[in-house]
Amino acid sequence: VQLARSVGFCYGVDRAVSEAIKLLKSGKKVYATGEIVHNEKVMNDLKELGLEMIEDTLLSERHEGIAIIRAHGIDPSSEEKLRRVFDEVIDLTCPIVYNVFSLAVDLEQQGNFVVVFGKRNHPEVTALSGRLKSYLIVQPGEDYDWVLKELEGIERVAIVSQTTMSNVDFEGFASFVQTRLGEKATVYNTICKVTIQRESEAERLARISDTVIVIGGRNSSNTKKLVKIVQRLGKKALHVTDLKDLPRGDMGKVALISGTSTPYEQIQKILDYIDNNREVTDNGRENESAR
Ligand code: SF4
Structure with missing residues (x-):
């Protein structure tokens, strides 16, 4: 099995999950307003340790305990709400995400109109746009002509991206705008290096194998993006959350990668399983035994 050079949690997710575990193990009551990580297994483990999910509608009542802000960040007005109703708020926004927030605010203060390339309902984009006075959110795959109409008459445009967008999509959009607006538009590629890698x-x-196993939660958009990349290259991609999702039979040459919200233990479990179910065939090539 060819293992990707980079697997497991990214820095921001690792930091948020480890801090959450530390707080929970210290016996404190800990709340989160959304999934800390888009991974069912990790979320279930955190809930077993005592993590409570809290609905937005309950944020008018006072709560004893700590609210944590997940790696995606949160918009300032929601953060203020949390600070009003909880004893303490611990901000676990990934520092890389936070830098993008600061950059966008600075760019706006310097007189730029900020265009955010990202998903409209993604928490990171909501947190980013919540810091700006006016902005445009552009999603990949849209007909970008509407963006040009919106930008008519604007002197300076700054384009930034949600940290987990596809680099290819972002570059496509950025060059579309730059070709039309020329020097009026400045591009800041704020996609996280982990995502690009x-x-x-x-x-x-995908180029060197027959099947790529992509391990990650069903809700993990970065995992789904990796699946699409493999499929676009005409190879078989298996989105696997656990052992039960692995098919039986020969998968040919297998490679394995994971989303940024997949813990290493989950990957190791699948690697061990594949290893234990392989045999060497007549021609010496490793092959899967019938499972
Ligand atoms: S993908 Fe990058 S920016 Fe996003 S949480 Fe992970 S390290 Fe931070």
């Missing part, structure tokens, strides 16, 4: 690894693995 995983994308290029997915491409590399």
Whole structure:
């Protein structure tokens, strides 16, 4: 099995999950307003340790305990709400995400109109746009002509991206705008390097194998993106959350990659399983035994 050069949690997710575990183990009551990580297994483990999910509608009542802000960040008005109703709020926004928030605010203060390339309902984009006075959110795959109409008459445009967008999509959009607006538009590629690295690894693995196993939660958009990259190159991609999702029979040459919200233990479990179910065939090539 060819293992991707980078697997497991990214820095921001690792930091948020480890801090949450530390707080929970210290016996404190800990709340989160959304999934800390888009991974069912990790979320279930955290809930077993006592993590409570809290609905937005309950944020008018006072709560004893700590609210944590997840790696995606939160918009300032929601953060203020949390600070009003909880004893303490611990901000676990990934520092890389936070830098993008600060950059966008600075760009706006310097007189730029900020265009955010990202998903409209993604928490990171909501947290980012919540810091700006006016902005445009542009999603990949849209007909970008509407953006030009919206930008008519604007002197300076700054384009930033949600940290987990596809680099190829972002570059496509940025060059579309720059070709039309010329020097009026400045591009800031704020996609996280981990995201870019995983994308290029997915491409590399798709080229050298028959099947790429992509391990990650069903709600994890970065995992789904890796699946699409493999499929775009005409190879079989298996989105696997656990052992039960692994098919029986020969998968040919297998490679393995994970989303940024997949813990290493989950990957190791699948690797061990594949290893234990392989045999060497007549021609010496490793093959899967019938499972
Ligand atoms: S993908 Fe990058 S920016 Fe997003 S949480 Fe992970 S390290 Fe931070």
